[in-house]
Amino acid sequence: QITLKESGPTLVKPTQTLTLTCTVSGVSLSARGVGVGWLRQPPGKAPEWLALIYWNDDERYSPTLNRRLSIAKGTSGNQVVLTMTNMDLADTATYYCALKYFWNGYPSTWGQGTLVTVSS
């Protein structure tokens, strides 16, 4: 069974940098075709793709947010880390990580999500 779980701060201040970790079990992040991405969902709104990293370290970013985002695999081998700089009140959202295979266009397995609030 494949599971993903997000972890990180629940509260950040404006202008700070957010770092979130996705811990994956049940699949190897180095297996061909495996990708892990991050999405977010502001309260009452639709989800939005942020970033994705594939088994071969190919990185993809949202065109509108790419200047603020960085995605990387963690040193443990089963983690993916998202960094978002210059956080703003509008970045308050539930952040999800999700599994996406290279040959599928859609994220097939999602984590439970973590609510991040931006407030001074």
Place this chain on the structure above:
Amino acid sequence: DIQMTQFPSTLSASVGDRVTITCRASQNVRRWLAWYQQKPGKAPNVLIYDASSLESGVPSRFSGSGSGTEFTLTISSLQPDDFATYYCQQYNTSSQTFGPGTKVEFK
């Protein structure tokens, strides 16, 4: 970016009703479209991918159709567990945009 619209935004229905939700794309996305169900406090759960393929484990009362710019999600006989918000998502482009959602509520 490709813009996705959905209608209706809210749908009132009863158990046993046939329900149809429409999703439109601002550009041709071929058949690269998925439908998700989301319940409060939970992550979205994929129902349909590639416009009409049923994800494993999803009940057969859910079906999808369409191609190009217009798509539909149909629930043939609404069950109590189906009251939720439904989103479409295009993945024809790397931006993979979602529709604004359709909330299915008790009539």
